[in-house]
Amino acid sequence: MNYLFNTSILSSYLKEHKIPSFRLKQIQQAINKEAIIDIDEITTLSKDLRDQLKQDFVINDFKLKDKVEGPETTKFLFELADGKIIETVIMYHWHVKPEYEDDIKQRKILRSRTNHDISPETHKLNRITICISSQVWCAVWCIFCVTWKLWFKKNLPWQEIILQILYANNYIKQKFGKKEDGTRNRVRNVVFMGMGEPLLNYDEMVGSIKYMQDQHGLGLSKRHITISTSGVADKIKQLIDDKIDVRLALSLHAPNQELRAELIPMIARRWDIDELMETIDYYTKATGNRLFYEYIMIKDKTDSEDIWHQLWKLLKKRNAHVNLIPYNENPAMPDLETSEYDMIIAFKHTVESHWVTVTVRDTLWRDVKGACGQLWYEVIMKRRIEDMENEL
Ligand code: SAH
Ligand code: SF4
16 A cells, blocks of 8 residues: 555556546645545545545554553554554643743742643643654664664654654644634644664655655744754764755763763764764754754763763853753663752753753653653563463
8 A cells, every 4th residue: 555645656646547636736735734644534535536546545554552641742652554563752832821920830839840730721832743753663772761672673664754743733633623713733843752763764764854844745844853863973974965954963961982882882882972073063064053962861870070071071162952851760771760850950050051051851751651662661561471471
């Protein structure tokens, strides 16, 4: 089966079957603008034409295995047509309505630093971000991440990367309906921060980005697409050569070679931190883009005072934006702990005082089983334990 949003295949099909070419625009409009993922719902096409297309095409062939809904996120577990599993997370960014700002601030202080209620009465949906997977699962062995513990299975083709967004837009349409002005909410930002290392699936990742940016595709702004990489330096260079103009986030996680090799052994041994930072400088010079540096906060590992100083020294002349990510504790790595909240804040203040912008990733990522792969990891482990118990 082909995907109906695969424009080159659909164009040839329409020509071959002598179907007028304006149908292509109608289909693109239905899928990308009206967020339709079922051919039967494209009512601008005749019933006969829909039936004909259904013989050779699908829009959605994902099965929803599980869904976890929180006020700020919806997490999907999808089963692909070949039976493999991926995770996708939609993140809702809410703004407090101006008339409630003082009230909410007060409630936040009283209850906890991070936990507060979100309701349509007090909050307004500001924008929606999607965190997509690029591989099933991952071949890079970062010691803090569950994704590689599931082992690498395959690279996602660009269509399965895009379908995560089409599915999400359809879900958002049903969840929120129309806005007051008659328009709809839809995904505005895309981050490649789900399962997998996107730069190790380079060609398909680029194919999906082209679809995201195409005006007849999803029409997303280049500033709203971010690739996150553990540091595949060769491919960062290739992004420049191929003029792939999106934002880049580097999962740095350590300011020196020794610590980086401990946390991200496979990548750090292949490209040491000096070579990586040279590549980053080359990238920022060539593109003018400001880089995001992701930095994981693991107690007694990445958060010591000595390390703070190494980090600002490394980044102070690099126009950097550092995002501190509290380590998401998970059952695969029982020895690692999240840094204390006060430590994270002290870390932030020190690095910031040296002209490096620092933000702390908030609860958004943590309320539905946190980091990428974690939900599925737990399902698999539970199943393995059940199988073992059945054998006993
Ligand atoms: N493979 C890419 C993108 C996917 S991972 C990369 O590594 O950048 C997305 C982000 O989640 C990365 O910054 C990664 O380091 C981080 N991450 C993975 N496991 C985590 C955990 N247990 N706690 C916090 N962040 C984690
Ligand atoms: Fe792969 Fe990224 Fe997880 Fe590392 S952090 S194992 S690169 S998904």
